[in-house]
Amino acid sequence: MDIIKVSANSRTAAVAGAIAGVMREHRHAEVQAIGAGAVNQAVKALVLARGYLEADGIPIFCVPEFVDVEIDGKVRTAVKLIVDPAPETK
C-alpha cells in the first residue's frame, strides 16, 4: 500500500479522494507531509475524507507521528498521519 504524499500545492479534494479510496480498499492509509503548507493540506483533506467515508459507514480517526525521510540526500522530518477505522463504539 502506497503512502499518500501531500505537498503544499496538493488539491485537498484530490488528496481526500485518494485517502477515501485507500481506506475503502485497505481499511488503513498513511498520509505524509513535509512543511507547514503540506501538513495543513493533509489535515484539511482528512476532514473531507472523513465526510466521504462516514457516508460509506467507515468512520475514521488518525494518529500523527514524525518520520525521517531522505530527499535529495538530505534527511527531513515529515509528519505522517496514520488513518484507521474508528472503533464500532464511537
Add this chain to the structure above:
Amino acid sequence: MDIIKVSANSRTAAVAGAIAGVMREHRHAEVQAIGAGAVNQAVKALVLARGYLEADGIPIFCVPEFVDVEIDGKVRTAVKLIVDPAPETK
C-alpha cells in the same frame, strides 16, 4: 473544558504540555488552529503529546473537523483536532 488555541507562533512543546495536561484531567481535548502555520504547530504538538501520554499509559488518537469561528466580526474556518483516548485494543 477550554479549547486549546494554537497559533503559528505557539511553541510546540508548550502546546503539547497543554494537550497532555487536559487529556490527563479530562480524557478529552480539543485543539483549534487557523491557518497553515497554526495547523502545522498543532499537529506537531499532538505528536509530542502522544509521546508524553503513551508514557502515562494513555494512548491517544485524533479526529479533525472544520469549525467556523468569528474573529473581529469576521467568520473564519478553523481546524479543530478532537483528541480522545485510543481504544484498549489498539
